[in-house]
Structure formats: structure tokens, C-alpha cells
Amino acid sequence: MTATHEGTFEALRGQLREAATTFADGPDALEGILLGMVDDVDRAVRExxxxxxxxxxxxxxxxxxxxxxxxxxxxxxxxxxxxxxxxxxxxxxxxxxxxxxxxxxxxxxxxxxxxxxxxxxxxxxxxxxxxxxxxxxxxxxxxxxxxxxxxxxxxxxxxxRAERPDAPDDPDAPPAExxxxxxxxxxxxxxxxxxxxxxxxxxxxxxxxxxxxxxxxxxxxxxxxxxxxxxxxxxxxxxxxxxxxxxxxxxxxxxxxxxxxxxxxxxxxxxxxxxxxxxxxxxxxxxxxxxxxxxxxxxxxxxxxxxxxxxxxxxxKWLHGLIxxxxxxxxxxxxxxxxxxxxxxxxxxxxxxxxxxxxxxxxxxxxxKKAAPVKTLPPAPQAAAADQLTGFLQRPPVLDKLDEAELLGWSVDIVRAARRNGYLASTADAIAVFETSILLAGMRDRAKPTPYDFQDAAVTCIEKDAVPGRRDVRRIVEIMMGGDRIGQVGYDALPPLARDVHDRLAPLNLKLQQRGVQRALLDIAGRPELGPCSDVLWMLRRLMPEGTARPIMGERKLGERPIQESWDLALGTHQRALIELGYEGVSIEQVLEQRLRRRAYDPKATAATVLETVEDATLYLNSRRLAEELGTRALEVLSAERTVDGAPEVLRRVRRLLAYYRTSEPTLPSWIESFTKTGYAHYCTLLPTAFTDEDATVRQVAAMLGFLFSMETLALSLGCDRTQLELAVAQSHPQDPSKTALLWAAQVHLGTMTRTELRAKCDELLANPMVVPAYPRYLSGLLHALEPVPGLADVVVEAVSKAFGRLPDQVLLPWLPTLITSLRAGGTELAPLLIREAGRMFPGRLPALDAWIPPWKAEPAPPVLAPRKQSVRGATLLTAHPATTDALAHLLGCDDPWTTAAPEPAGAALLDRYPTTAEALEALLVRA
Known part of the structure; x- marks a missing residue:
């Protein structure tokens, strides 16, 4: 038996040895390769x-x-x-x-x-x-x-992979479907x-x-x-x-x-x-x-x-499944x-x-299809393998005969498919594809065109110079030849999480395993049992790739309950993502909680991202326990931050969470009270540095002030000291014009600067030719000041209006894109304030605009006062109620006693000395 095996491929070895000697310079290299291949075959066959x-x-x-x-x-x-x-x-x-x-x-x-x-x-x-x-x-x-x-x-x-650098992506490669x-x-x-x-x-x-x-x-x-x-x-x-x-x-x-x-x-x-x-x-x-x-x-x-x-x-830890x-x-x-x-x-x-x-x-x-039963036969004995390789290599290639019926059917089908995809194909194109397929096969020494020959012929004859639709002819041929078959994992083979999702969405009565987009309509008010389906869909939207669950109508916000919703679902299309989600837990709630914790405790997490996890935990899981834990984590991260990059996002999310807790719960959670106290002290400490730091933007500084001013009442009630904020503002000395204007707004809010003084500063800037080119930057600061001090909307409208009226075009026109950008960045909060205030100031109709006088230009009318002799009624009123006059007299330093028996009491003397007060009071009484 051994000798037979060793001589199985001897004839082939001899032929290859002769070929190596004939076609190579020497028999060693080529002979070694050719004979080594035969040895490999012989070894595998004899195993x-x-x-x-x-x-x-x-x-x-x-x-x-x-x-x-x-x-x-x-x-x-x-x-x-x-x-x-x-x-x-x-x-x-x-x-x-x-x-x-x-x-x-x-x-x-x-x-x-x-x-x-x-x-x-x-x-x-x-x-x-x-x-x-x-x-x-x-x-x-x-x-x-x-x-x-x-x-x-x-x-x-x-x-x-750790030893080899990743290959760069091909910039010319088409996007993956x-x-x-x-x-x-x-x-x-x-x-x-x-x-x-x-x-x-x-x-x-x-x-x-x-x-x-x-x-x-x-x-x-x-x-x-x-x-x-x-x-x-x-x-x-x-x-x-x-x-x-x-x-x-x-x-x-x-x-x-x-x-x-x-x-x-x-x-x-x-x-x-x-x-x-x-x-x-x-x-x-x-x-x-x-x-x-x-x-x-x-x-x-x-x-x-x-x-x-x-x-x-x-x-x-490896998990296994089918995708x-x-x-x-x-x-x-x-x-x-x-x-x-x-x-x-x-x-x-x-x-x-x-x-x-x-x-x-x-x-x-x-x-x-159902497989036919297989008869159990005795195993066939394994005989010694003969040399079939020599005959196969010496055999000329078999030329299949042309199957005209098959090729003709392909040609007709491709023209029909091309017309459905927008091509102007006709019977003549079908004939051309048929003949060209035969021609290409002949040029490639093939008697029967292969699907690849037919594909080349179809591209040549039908796709002439443009692709009218989404698919080119090559892709149409692939679909016609069998298409891209896409598999599907059955319900019983899905992980527990995926099966749970399908079970919880069963009330929608949709074929969730089916590929493609399906529309789901949820009348939650009429069918309360669809409420849990809505919860599942919103969590899937949070966890799954874009397009898996897309809301068409309805939104989920803190403190709001949905009434009706409409969704586009493609769970069958994204089945792989749902299965891989099942590797992370047994329910989507567990997976979401794990992901929120992972994101919150990431070493690179910021206070803004942790607050986002708090909001998601409240919005999707309605878990006070998890929100309390993540809120405490946000407090720790905020205390460790040394920059103000995330201040705008922190302000936005804290305001939203605070509004939710105030309306939905009897008391505020302990974490948000601690966050307010810590944030108040934290931003007060960073405020002077942020005003002078070139890396800190005016929007970030405005967000810091917004946090301090909007949270001030709560922070003071929790034991914070307002003096800390006043000192922080007093120690701020910005050089940037926009931050300077922002500091003025903060001083107005704290009472160290009046609104009249702020208007006067703006007028001085416009009147100074050296400062006019930088005036738009001051206006940018005033625009961002609406975040912490929304009550200055009238001053900002006035300043912008004066800028449009008095700035030269070479200064005004380049500034307009900056204005639009600023409004777009903070448009959700700033633009409505400006529009509302401008609507109050400006006339509502166009004809009234010609006679309109801006409020800041109109002179106030002097008060109409009654003659001095009519002030007796005011004196009589004050005499009947002497306590008010006594207190005022004491403040002004008049110590004369008030006695009704005295012919001229101290109150009467006070009225004679300060008659304007009595006249103003009398005017109010007359008007009433």
C-alpha cells in the first residue's frame, strides 16, 4: 500500500521536472516549487x-x-x-x-x-x-x-494590530451601503x-x-x-x-x-x-x-x-449570537x-x-424547501486515490455551448429592469446586449458568455452617458442575477433583550421583523396601553442607530405627557444593532442605565455631559435614584473643573431640571440644592479670571453670569453670601469690548450702575470717533447680556437702533454677519426678547413710521401741578395722618414735635419748606 501511494503522482512529477528544466535557467528553483506542490497534494491525499x-x-x-x-x-x-x-x-x-x-x-x-x-x-x-x-x-x-x-x-x-499602523482610508472609495x-x-x-x-x-x-x-x-x-x-x-x-x-x-x-x-x-x-x-x-x-x-x-x-x-x-467575557x-x-x-x-x-x-x-x-x-429524507447507507470504503490531477491538467478547457434561450432571457430582463430605473432602453438595446455579450465572450476565448460578460455588455449598450436613477446598470444586473439576499435572525434565535423589545411593541400590530420602514401611529390618549410602547420607542431612539426609530409627530420633554405620536420604525433593517444591544443586558432599561453610568463616570466627562445623563435618566427611565446618583457625580465634576467651556450647557440643563423639579415634586432634590450652592461659589471664584481670559468667550462668561443671577435667590436661601458675587464683579477688569459691555450689564443688575448711566456710556462710545469701529463689539456683549439680565432688552434695542442709524457703512455692514451669528447661536432665548421689545417700541403699521419718534429722543412732558393755594388739601391729609410726616421729618433732620395745638406744627413747616411733595400727592389725588 505504501509503494502504491508513493508512486501515485510519479508520472506528474516527471512531467513537471522536464518542464522546469526546459522553461527555467536551472531546474532548482522552479523544480522545487512544482515538485513541492505535488508533494503537498500527495501528503494530503494519503492522510x-x-x-x-x-x-x-x-x-x-x-x-x-x-x-x-x-x-x-x-x-x-x-x-x-x-x-x-x-x-x-x-x-x-x-x-x-x-x-x-x-x-x-x-x-x-x-x-x-x-x-x-x-x-x-x-x-x-x-x-x-x-x-x-x-x-x-x-x-x-x-x-x-x-x-x-x-x-x-x-x-x-x-x-x-498593535504592531502595525492602521491603513489610511481611501478618500476616493465610495460610501458603504x-x-x-x-x-x-x-x-x-x-x-x-x-x-x-x-x-x-x-x-x-x-x-x-x-x-x-x-x-x-x-x-x-x-x-x-x-x-x-x-x-x-x-x-x-x-x-x-x-x-x-x-x-x-x-x-x-x-x-x-x-x-x-x-x-x-x-x-x-x-x-x-x-x-x-x-x-x-x-x-x-x-x-x-x-x-x-x-x-x-x-x-x-x-x-x-x-x-x-x-x-x-x-x-x-465573550457573548455569542447570530446577526x-x-x-x-x-x-x-x-x-x-x-x-x-x-x-x-x-x-x-x-x-x-x-x-x-x-x-x-x-x-x-x-x-x-423541505428536504427529502435521507436513507442511511453503509459508509463507502475509502479506496486509494488514483492520480486524477494529471488528466485534469492535460484536459483542454471545456467550451460550453451557447445557451441562446438563457442569454435572450437575460437581455430582455435587463432592458425591462433598466426602464423601471429610468433608462430609455428599448428592444434594440436588448438585441445589442445579446450580440455584444457573444462578442465579448469570443474576445475572451469563451464560447458561452458568463454573467460578467453579460454585465459588461449591458453597461456598454444601456448606460450610455448618465445614470438617471439611483442604480447604475451594473447594480441592476447584480439584482437581476439573484440580488443581494439579506438574511434574518428568527425570533427564537434573538437574545432576551431583542425578544423583550418585540413583545413590548406587539400592541402596535406591526411586522417588526420585516425590513424597510413602517409607520406606527400611537393614540395614547385614546389607547393608554400604547403608553409603554412610546417609552420603548424613545429609549430605542436613544440607544439605536439613526433611522431605527424616528419620531414624526410628538416629542418627549421633562414634565410633559404625550397625547399622540407618529413613528417611522425600521427594526428589521437594523436587526444587527438590536442584537448587539442584547449583548449588553437583558432589557433596554438596564442597557440605558449602564450607558448613562459609563458616560457619567468617564474620566473625560464634564459637568454638562453628566447633567445630560441626569436629564436622560429622568426623561427615559423616570428613576429618581439614578438621577440622584448622577447628580451627585455632576457636583463632583463641576467642583474639579477649572475652565468655563461648558458653562452655557450647564446653565441650560440646570434651568430645565430646576423648572421640572419645582413643578413636579414637592421639594427639590438634595443634589440640585448642593449643585446650586457649589456652582454659585465655583463661578464666583472663576468670574474675574474668565473676564480677562482670552480663551473664555463672551458667551461662556454670559452663561456664568446667567447661572449666578438666575440661581441667586435659591443660592441665598441655601446660605450663600451675595457679597461674594459683588466682590467677584468688582474684581473683574476686562479688556475686551464685548466683555466690558457684559460687565456693565452685571453692574446694572447689582445696582452699582444705573440704566441711565449705561445709556450714557453707549452714547459716549458712539460719539467718540476713535471707538466707533469697536462699537459693534460692545453691542455683541450687550446682546449676550440678555442671557443673565433679560430686563435690559429695551436698552439693547435702543443701542442697536442707534447703531443702525449712526454707524458708517464701512463699520455697520461687516458687523451684520456677526449680529446674525450671535442671534442664531443664542436664538432660542435672545431673539424672542429682542423681537418682543422691538414690537413694543416700534409702531405696528407702516404709515405710522413717518410720524414716529423714538422713545429715547422724545422729551418727557412736565408734570401738571395744581396751584400752590390748592395744597391745603394735602396739608389737611398729612395733618390727619402725622406718622408718615414724622418719620420723614426725622430722616431729614427736623426734630420739631408734631402737635395739633401748635399754630404751625412741624409738618406744616416741613410742607412749607418742601412744597413739591404735597403738590405731587395732590396731583395724584386729583387724577384719581
Whole structure:
């Protein structure tokens, strides 16, 4: 038997040795490569444990796998897939393919923190050898499926991303479509990544094969010839291709080490299983990529060495699940040509019809036909493999006859699809596509046009100079050839959180598993049971990607209850994101709480971001406990801040939370009282520095003053000292004009400057030619002063009006964009104040504008007073009520006693000395 095996490929070795001598300068280098490839094939063929080489998503591999499983009926199937993904495979029957098996870790324990979250996916399609092996093993009694590849944890342990810089993004690359992004940033693991790693070799094959990309070369020169090949021929050809690509791969030490470690790991696991179970290797089959089947490591085979030690896994906690996949996602992740997986699926259907092989399908598989019962036959004996490789290499290429009916149907269908997408295609274009496909195939030495030839012909004949719609002709052909099939994870295979979301949204009576956008109408007032659905939707909007739950009508604010809402839902489209959300907890409330805590306790968190988490905890979770905890954290962060960058956001959120607590709860929470006291002292301390700091903007300083002034009443009631604020303002000496105007507004609020003095300062600035160019900057400060001192709206309107009337154009016109920008930045609070005050001052109708006199120009009318002789009534009134006069007399220093018997009491003397008071009082009485 040994001699027979050694002489199996002797004829092929002799031919290759002669070719090496003839075509090379010397026989050593080329002979070593060619004969080494034959040795690799011979070694793999002679292995007692049958090695079955495959290529990922190859219809030829899938057909050969299904045929071999029915012939051999092995008892153990060893599969090249991450060993920790075994429990998930039974859930494939609850899904519609393609889907991806995923291992996910939200936190990296033992890996660099910037790698998190960690994700590994292994996509599975029906036209793949791995699915045939999985379906056979799971649905055949007495068969064991063993995954032997490295674990998901080892995928990252052996990763060298820390040693290699990230490749820069291609700026010219088109944006990824939604279907192509289903796998996200996950690391892809597949069976049989069979592609040349030697760039010159791939370029040589493409040029001489007259094809555009690798997927087309594989389809033409491997997929079609092996589609109906026998078992021995298929194995030997795949061994040879794997050996060729391996021997001509560049010597990347890291990649070579990872490949060899994977092979050592798999053979170590298989020998461990054989030793533990006592299974005969003849009753097993090892399904792996052709690249790994032609392995030269010492651990190869059941008789290999046991020197490889598998390192322990890290402390990272891995979660596993199934996520939807698609043909486009597989192509994008593994660098395949667009449409190649869809064309492979179409080829799979053709192969099944031509070979009449019955594929394996999991019982109850969504979207699959009921599989015919399989008869249990005795295993076929494994005979010594003959040399099928020599005959295959010497055989001329088989030229398929032109199938005119198929090509004509394609031509008619593409014209019909193109017209639906806006192209002005006609019957003449269908004829042109038909003839051009034949012409292109002939130029490429093909008797039968391939889908790639037809695609090129359609682009040439239909897409002439422009794309009228959303899809180009190439994409239309891909859809017509089978389309981008998108998988779906069934309800039973979803994690608990996803199932809980579906259950809680059941009252909406929508098909939430269905892809696309669905409209949900919630009449919460008429149907109170829809209130919990609204809560779920708002949390999904907070947690899920944009577009998953989009409110059309309705909003959620503190202290408000919804009456009616309208939503656009796309849970089926974003099923992957919902599944990955389920890895973080068992309910969306738990996940939201964890994320809020994570954000609040982040080392880079600011007081504004922590206050946002407090608001979210109140708004979405209605949790006073969590809000109290996060509010205390906001107090700690605010105390540690040394800048005022977040002051505007802090002011906005504190005002909103304070208004909510005052209207919805009997007492204020303790955390917000402490936050007010701490914030009052904190901003008083930073105020003088902020006025002079060039990095602090006028908006930030205005927000600080807004916090101090709006919270002043509450802060003083809690024990703060107003003197601290007065001292802080007195110690502020800004140089910037806008901050100077802001300081004036603060002084007006504190009473150290009157409104008249502020108006006089503005007039002095306008009257000074040296200051006029900087006057708009003073106005900018006054505009921002409306935040802390909204009562100055009339002064600001007056100052802006004077600026429009008196500033020269060379100063006024450049300032207008700044004015608009300032109003836009604080428009929600500032613009309404200005508009309301301007509406009060200016006339409401255009004709009245000509006769209108601005209030600041109109002279006040003198008061109309009664003659002096009529002041007796005022004297009589004061005499009847002497207490008021006595108090006033005492303040003015008149100590004469008030007696009714005295002919001239002190009050009367006081009236004679100060007659204006009595006259004003009398005028009021007369007017009344």
C-alpha cells in the first residue's frame, strides 16, 4: 500500500521536472516549487483522516461537500470554525440565510482598551460547504460536529494590530451601503480564504485569463470546471491550488506564523478528540480551506507531533449570537467583487439541477424547501486515490455551448429592469446586449458568455452617458442575477433583550421583523396601553442607530405627557444593532442605565455631559435614584473643573431640571440644592479670571453670569453670601469690548450702575470717533447680556437702533454677519426678547413710521401741578395722618414735635419748606 501511494503522482512529477528544466535557467528553483506542490497534494491525499478542501461560498465546493457526505456518511465532522461558536449553530434553523455567527465583547480585558468592542463574525450562506456540513451533522442522528479552529479570543491574541499602523482610508472609495455595513467593524472569519497573496501572480492570472477581477477568474477557470468533477479530482485540484498560493505567498512573518498556528491548533484539537472518544479516523472528515489543507507543519495528520501548546484565553467575557448578513456584506468584508456572491448563489442552483445532488438543509430552516429524507447507507470504503490531477491538467478547457434561450432571457430582463430605473432602453438595446455579450465572450476565448460578460455588455449598450436613477446598470444586473439576499435572525434565535423589545411593541400590530420602514401611529390618549410602547420607542431612539426609530409627530420633554405620536420604525433593517444591544443586558432599561453610568463616570466627562445623563435618566427611565446618583457625580465634576467651556450647557440643563423639579415634586432634590450652592461659589471664584481670559468667550462668561443671577435667590436661601458675587464683579477688569459691555450689564443688575448711566456710556462710545469701529463689539456683549439680565432688552434695542442709524457703512455692514451669528447661536432665548421689545417700541403699521419718534429722543412732558393755594388739601391729609410726616421729618433732620395745638406744627413747616411733595400727592389725588 505504501509503494502504491508513493508512486501515485510519479508520472506528474516527471512531467513537471522536464518542464522546469526546459522553461527555467536551472531546474532548482522552479523544480522545487512544482515538485513541492505535488508533494503537498500527495501528503494530503494519503492522510488517513480525510481532508476536504473548500473555498468560501463556492458552489463547486458545496456540491462536492453534499455529494461526499451522502457517500461517506462520516460519524464526526471536524470544521474549520471558531471552537467557541458551537452552541450557536443549532439556532441556524430559526434564521433565514445568509446570517453570521458572532462573538462579541463590549469590554476588552487583556487587550488594548481602544480595540473595544471586540467582534468576530463568520458568515454562512446556503451555497457554502460549511453549511452543508453543519446541516448534515445537526440533522443526522449519531453524527458529531466539532469546531476545531482557534477561539474568538485567540483571533485577537494573535492579531498584530498593535504592531502595525492602521491603513489610511481611501478618500476616493465610495460610501458603504447599508447592506454592506451589516457586519460593522467585526473581524471576519471564513472557511477557505483562497486567493493569491502574491500580487504579481494575481495580476498575471487576470491578464492572461482576460478577466477584470479575481472573482471572475475563479468563476471561469475553477468554479465551472469543478462544478461536476468527481470527488478525487475535486480534492486534488483544490489541494494543488492551495499549495500553489501558499508556496508563492510573500514571506510575511506574522501572517505565516498565524496561518501555521491555526493549522497546529486544528490538528491538536482533532487528535485530542480522537484520543478522548476513540473514533476511527476513517469515520471522520476534516473540512477546511484549501490553503490550510496543503499544510507542511509538523503537527499535520493524525500521526503528527504534539508539541503545540494552546495558550489560555484572556479574561474577556465573550457573548455569542447570530446577526443578519447579506451578499453585499460578505463581499465588502472579504474584498470580493460586487455581485460575486449573488452570482455564486445562481451557479449553486444550476449545479444542483445539472448534477442532481440533493443538498442538506436544516429542518425548519426559514426560506428553505423541505428536504427529502435521507436513507442511511453503509459508509463507502475509502479506496486509494488514483492520480486524477494529471488528466485534469492535460484536459483542454471545456467550451460550453451557447445557451441562446438563457442569454435572450437575460437581455430582455435587463432592458425591462433598466426602464423601471429610468433608462430609455428599448428592444434594440436588448438585441445589442445579446450580440455584444457573444462578442465579448469570443474576445475572451469563451464560447458561452458568463454573467460578467453579460454585465459588461449591458453597461456598454444601456448606460450610455448618465445614470438617471439611483442604480447604475451594473447594480441592476447584480439584482437581476439573484440580488443581494439579506438574511434574518428568527425570533427564537434573538437574545432576551431583542425578544423583550418585540413583545413590548406587539400592541402596535406591526411586522417588526420585516425590513424597510413602517409607520406606527400611537393614540395614547385614546389607547393608554400604547403608553409603554412610546417609552420603548424613545429609549430605542436613544440607544439605536439613526433611522431605527424616528419620531414624526410628538416629542418627549421633562414634565410633559404625550397625547399622540407618529413613528417611522425600521427594526428589521437594523436587526444587527438590536442584537448587539442584547449583548449588553437583558432589557433596554438596564442597557440605558449602564450607558448613562459609563458616560457619567468617564474620566473625560464634564459637568454638562453628566447633567445630560441626569436629564436622560429622568426623561427615559423616570428613576429618581439614578438621577440622584448622577447628580451627585455632576457636583463632583463641576467642583474639579477649572475652565468655563461648558458653562452655557450647564446653565441650560440646570434651568430645565430646576423648572421640572419645582413643578413636579414637592421639594427639590438634595443634589440640585448642593449643585446650586457649589456652582454659585465655583463661578464666583472663576468670574474675574474668565473676564480677562482670552480663551473664555463672551458667551461662556454670559452663561456664568446667567447661572449666578438666575440661581441667586435659591443660592441665598441655601446660605450663600451675595457679597461674594459683588466682590467677584468688582474684581473683574476686562479688556475686551464685548466683555466690558457684559460687565456693565452685571453692574446694572447689582445696582452699582444705573440704566441711565449705561445709556450714557453707549452714547459716549458712539460719539467718540476713535471707538466707533469697536462699537459693534460692545453691542455683541450687550446682546449676550440678555442671557443673565433679560430686563435690559429695551436698552439693547435702543443701542442697536442707534447703531443702525449712526454707524458708517464701512463699520455697520461687516458687523451684520456677526449680529446674525450671535442671534442664531443664542436664538432660542435672545431673539424672542429682542423681537418682543422691538414690537413694543416700534409702531405696528407702516404709515405710522413717518410720524414716529423714538422713545429715547422724545422729551418727557412736565408734570401738571395744581396751584400752590390748592395744597391745603394735602396739608389737611398729612395733618390727619402725622406718622408718615414724622418719620420723614426725622430722616431729614427736623426734630420739631408734631402737635395739633401748635399754630404751625412741624409738618406744616416741613410742607412749607418742601412744597413739591404735597403738590405731587395732590396731583395724584386729583387724577384719581
Amino acid at each position: 488517513p483522516l480525510e481532508v476536504f478542501p473548500v473555498c468560501h461560498h463556492s458552489p463547486a465546493s458545496a456540491v462536492a461537500m453534499a455529494r461526499r457526505l451522502r457517500e461517506k456518511q462520516p460519524k464526526v465532522v471536524y470544521l474549520e470554525l471558531c471552537e467557541d461558536m458551537t452552541p450557536l449553530l443549532t439556532e441556524l434553523r430559526n434564521c433565514r440565510l445568509p446570517v453570521a455567527v458572532q462573538a462579541y465583547a463590549s469590554e476588552a480585558d487583556g487587550f488594548p482598551a481602544d480595540w473595544a468592542p471586540l467582534s468576530v463574525v463568520a458568515p454562512i450562506t446556503e451555497a457554502s460547504a460549511e453549511y452543508q456540513a453543519i446541516a448534515y451533522a445537526l440533522d443526522t442522528p449519531g453524527v458529531e460536529l466539532v469546531l476545531v479552529d482557534r477561539s474568538s479570543d485567540h483571533v485577537f491574541q494573535w492579531d498584530a 447599508e447592506e454592506a455595513a451589516l457586519h460593522g467593524d467585526a473581524v471576519g472569519v471564513e472557511i477557505g480564504d483562497l486567493r493569491p497573496r502574491f500580487a504579481e501572480l494575481e495580476e498575471h492570472l487576470l491578464r492572461h485569463g482576460r478577466v477584470r477581477h479575481w472573482s471572475e477568474w475563479w468563476h471561469q477557470y475553477v468554479e465551472l470546471p469543478l462544478g461536476d468533477a468527481d470527488h478525487d479530482t475535486y480534492r486534488q485540484v483544490m489541494f494543488l491550488i492551495g499549495s500553489l498560493f501558499r508556496r508563492l505567498a510573500p514571506g510575511d512573518p506574522h501572517r505565516v506564523r498565524v496561518d501555521e498556528d491555526r493549522e497546529r491548533h486544528m490538528w491538536t484539537r482533532m487528535r485530542e478528540h480522537l484520543a478522548a472518544t476513540g473514533t476511527d479516523p476513517a469515520d471522520c472528515v476534516y473540512v477546511c480551506g484549501a490553503f490550510h489543507a496543503a499544510s507542511r507543519v509538523a503537527e499535520f495528520g493524525v500521526d503528527g507531533t504534539d508539541t503545540f501548546e494552546i495558550s489560555p484565553r484572556s479574561a474577556t 443578519p448578513s447579506s451578499h453585499a456584506a460578505i463581499e465588502a468584508q472579504f474584498g470580493l467583487a460586487a455581485g460575486s456572491v449573488s452570482i455564486a448563489a445562481t451557479q449553486w442552483t444550476k449545479n444542483l439541477k445539472r448534477t442532481r445532488v440533493k443538498p442538506y438543509r436544516l429542518t425548519g430552516q426559514a426560506g428553505a
